[in-house]
Amino acid sequence: MPADPQQLLRELFATAIDAAHPQHVLEAHLPSDRSGRVIVIGAGKAAAAMAQVVERSWQGEVRGLVVTRYGHGAPCHKIEVVEAAHPVPDAAGLDVARRVLEMVSDLTEQDRVIFLLSGGGSALLALPAAGVTLADKQALNKALLKSGATIGEMNCVRKHLSAIKGGRLAKACWPATVHTYAISDVPGDLATVIASGPTVADPSTSAQALAILQRYAIEVPPAVRAWLQSPESETVKPGDPCLARSHFQLIARPQQSLEAAAVKARQAGFSPLILGDLEGESREVAKVHAGIARQVALHGHPLAAPCVILSGGETTVTVRGNGRGGRNAEFLLSLTDSLKGHPGIYALAGDTDGIDGSEDNAGAIMTPDSFARATALGLNASDELDNNNGYGYFAALDSLIVTEPTRTNVNDFRAILILETTQHDA
Known part of the structure; x- marks a missing residue:
């Protein structure tokens, strides 16, 4: 006793906490060939600690950009660490999401990308879809957080209002090879739900996202409704060729x-x-x-x-x-x-x-x-x-x-x- x-x-x-810390769980999962150039991007509350591990263990050229919650940063020498707001996104998260997309926009088959993903990434890597404003996303996030919606429901909405989630980041990286290393913070450890799945296929639909907002009686701005009713709002679906070189690895789970x-x-x-x-x-x-x-x-x-x-x-x-x-x-x-x-x-x-x-x-x-x-x-x-x-x-x-x-x-x-x-x- x-x-x-x-x-x-x-x-x-x-x-x-120790059993899920990047310092203990990430390095063993990194590619065995750690020579050559790699671009490191990341989002989530563990992003800075994960970036430290990559910097320490990678033998070739490393550069990159990760975003984490205010106060969750850690010193890195080659990978830039930016802090932004969570759980409601802010302008800092929007800016870093734009920069991440720019960083991966002109890659070739010879390029390698390491994407470090952990809980909180949905809010931290916030880039609204065309016609949707940051204010719209902030208002909907606040309403969803108060509504009692599950994390899966919230992320379904977030994915369909994003220019970077629901597989769109992997699409932007194509034809580079993408290795995603994820720490799960969601029941069931679904890759599609962890930080809204920026590098994996998404089977959910825009119609489902709209239905979730209606289910919880959340007011939908006209621009958001118009976007969700547009075919352009659909996420990257299973079987899309742009995901052929994207690999997902879960490194820690509840x-x-x-x-x-x-x-x-x-x-x-x-x-x-x-x-x-x-x-x-x-x-x-x-x-x-x-x-x-x-x-x-x-x-x-x-x-x-x-x-x-x-x-x-x-x-x-x-x-x-x-x-x-x-x-x-x-x-x-x-x-x-x-x-x-x-x-x-x-x-x-x-x-x-x-x-x-x-x-x-x-x-x-x-x-x-x-x-x-x-x-x-x-x-x-x-x-x-x-x-x-x-x-x-x-x-x-x-x-x-x-x-x-x-x-x-x-x-x-x-x-x-x-x-x-x-x-x-x-």
């Missing part, structure tokens, strides 16, 4: 991080239960986790304590209130409200990129006394949940986790420690 359950939770989180955390938990004497990548409303996903945790604590099913329940994925938050907090804080607040201080249960929820939503924390920790301590401070968990104020709730308890940007991203990580089973079924 750990002397400090909170410390074990932090160690599990750190282990999950499951690897969950498995690494499971090994760490076993070493500490806890049986792990991996639930996998999950989607859905954060507060509802938390209620399911609470039910499983109670079943373990009271009845020793589906496994006996001491144990840890692990899950990842990307939940959503339908914003109703005016509070502060990302989806991990929302999950943990709902878990706290559901468990109401059940003895012997501790939990952590955090984003592996180090930023929960748009706040300065990666996530937070819940302890068995969190509910009672918050109540003593006049904080009602249910009311705070109604106001989407997970950040404020855990800040008042001094229970936020602040890691600074980690420069990787396999999305959410959740761990629930159950120290003992208090009663077994007869």
Whole structure:
């Protein structure tokens, strides 16, 4: 039994992050022939750290340009690193996307391109399609983020409003050879969804993108509607010849991080239960986790304590209130409200990129006394949940986790420690 359950939770989180860090996972996947000239481009929260690995291990001439979120940069000597806004794109992201397209616009069959891709790339590499303005994309991004739409739905819309996503970047690189190395931050690890798939075929359609906007009652500007109704808005489809020299390699995924955390938990004497990548409303996903945790604590099913329940994925938050907090804080607040201080249960929820939503924390920790301590401070968990104020709730308890940007991203990580089973079924 750990002397400090909170410390074990932090160690599990750190282990999950390390298992997906570019410094540990990228080099082995790079081409065996690392001589000659290569153009390196990239987008995502891990882009700068990935660029460092390429610079360090490539033996030939290297030049390039990558874009990452503000604060997620890292020093490179040959590859330019630009920072831009996430999750709502800004002019910096638009400018770098234009420059990336220019950099790959006149390549030949002898050229090689390495594309470094990670979560966040959709917003960071933002180049609106013809007739669509940056303001249009910003407004639609904000509306989608508040709507409760899944990451797959959001990226379907983003792809069809982009001049660079949905396989269009690979098309721009043709006939050069393109090697895409990706860190997955999406449930299912679909190449078409990770950062909206700039170098892979996209089977979704413009009609589906329009239907998603209608499903969530999002106002569609006339220029956007006209574009989505035009055949030109279609993305690059499977079988397109321009993808023949484009190769995609997944180098890290959420499951690897969950498995690494499971090994760490076993070493500490806890049986792990991996639930996998999950989607859905954060507060509802938390209620399911609470039910499983109670079943373990009271009845020793589906496994006996001491144990840890692990899950990842990307939940959503339908914003109703005016509070502060990302989806991990929302999950943990709902878990706290559901468990109401059940003895012997501790939990952590955090984003592996180090930023929960748009706040300065990666996530937070819940302890068995969190509910009672918050109540003593006049904080009602249910009311705070109604106001989407997970950040404020855990800040008042001094229970936020602040890691600074980690420069990787396999999305959410959740761990629930159950120290003992208090009663077994007869």
